[in-house]
Amino acid sequence: MTLKCFAFHSYKGGTGKTTLASNCAALMAKRGFKVALLDMDVYAPSLLAYFEKEPKRWLNDYLxxxxxxEDVMTPVTEIVQNYSKVHDPSSDVKGALWIGFCSAKKEEIYKIESGTSDNPKSQLRRFIILKQSLIRDYNLDYMIIDTSPGIRYWSLNALAVADTLLLTLKMGDIDIVGTKRLASEIYGSLTKYGTRSYLLFNRVAGYCVPSHLKPDAEEQMKEADTFTLADGGNGREADYTEETLAKETKLDVISAVPCYCDIQFSKKEFLTALRYPNHPFAKQMEQLINTMTAKM
Ligand SMILES: Nc1ncnc2c1ncn2[C@@H]1O[C@H](COP(=O)(O)OP(=O)(O)OP(=O)(O)O)[C@@H](O)[C@H]1O
Ligand SMILES: [Mg+2]
Known part of the structure; x- marks a missing residue:
């Protein structure tokens, strides 16, 4: 099987890229795939919160x-195994997961920033070699890349290296306008070179109404659902749906993951799909992986 490389990207921050990338990567390993998860959110890395394992060396050092x-790819299969055993002591993780963690230290981030390092081109070359070496030496099935939001040097490099882009967004006005812009300015040109892009809606539906709003909830929800698109002078009132965006960007929707209050308000990020395999979020992730592993 040839390696498939997925990048989770978005226009706006906080759309759920890291949550979805880390849960997907862990579940894929649990299913028996060999997976590498790379933290290319070099400006604000956060994978360590999900997989609490200090790496020998950082991805920054490699770049x-x-x-x-081999010093940078941290094996975390045991962590996936431990999570799985909580629910099913006999469970055996057949695949494997390695993570390339990025350092969150200020000096390391400065060093890796485009233009501030001595030779950004050689860093890019090393990033491309990283993918080739992972294919050759790790016999990987999947490579998953978590990226920084927006148009930044390392996000674009990650998008260029991936075969499939999962454009993660919430159905909000800023996300919609930004995703449309990215689709026309960035993803479109990558498509010419064979990259596939999909819309991945996150935190849709499942809207929880606080109890003090309940009597007027329906009216309030209607109001909250209608917004103006400030879209380069073409602003318009819209009951804008996921289908409308898919049509306008000519991108298929790969999944629409509801918003779950327990995940949203949890004080600590963790791998919900592994810890609570019966949680509806876990089922959503399983479905997403079915599509990622079957169709692409
Ligand atoms: N489906 C969901 N339901 C509820 N909460 C969610 C869902 N997906 C993600 N979240 C929560 O939203 C917050 C932001 O998620 P996350 O950090 O994954 O976003 P991100 O796109 O990686 O952010 P950044 O752009 O800053 O890297 C987190 O607290 C996460 O737990
Ligand atoms: Mg993130």
Whole structure:
């Protein structure tokens, strides 16, 4: 099987890229796939919150030519196994998961930023070599990349290396306008080189109405659902749906994941899909993986 590389990207921050990327990668390993998850959100890395394992060396060190791939790819299969055993002590994780963690230290982020490092081109070359080496030496089935939101040097590099882009967004006005812009300015040109892009809606429906709003809830929800698109002078009132955006961007929708209050308000990020395999979020992730592994 040839390696498939997915990148989770978005226009706006906080759309759920890291949550979805880490849960997907862990579930894929649980299913028996060999997976690498790379934290290319070099400006604000956060995978360590989900997989609490201090890496030997950071991805930053590799990109700067100061570490080798084997020092940077941290094996976390045991963490996936431990999560799984809570519910099913006999469960056996057949696949494997490695993570390339990025350092959140200020100096490391400065070093890796485009233009501030001595030789950004050689970092890009090393990033491309990383993918080739992972294919050759790790016998991987899937590579999952978590990216920074918006149009930034390392996000674009990640998008260029991936075969499939999962454009994660909430159905809000800023996300919609931004995703439309990215679709026409960035994703479109990558498509010419064979990259596939899909819309991945997150935190849709499942709208929880606080009890003090209940009597007027329906009216209030209607109001909250109608917004103006400030879209380069073409603003318009809209009951804008997921289908409308799919049509306008000519992108298919790969999934629409509801908003779950327990995930949203949890004080600590963790792998919900592994810890609570019967949670509806876990079922959503299973479905997403079915599509990712079957169709692409
Ligand atoms: N389907 C969901 N339901 C409820 N909460 C969610 C859902 N998906 C993600 N969240 C929560 O939303 C918050 C933002 O998610 P996350 O950090 O994954 O976004 P992100 O796109 O990676 O952000 P950034 O752009 O800052 O890297 C987190 O607290 C996460 O737990
Ligand atoms: Mg993130």
């Amino acid at each position: 700067l030519g100061e570490a080798e791939i």
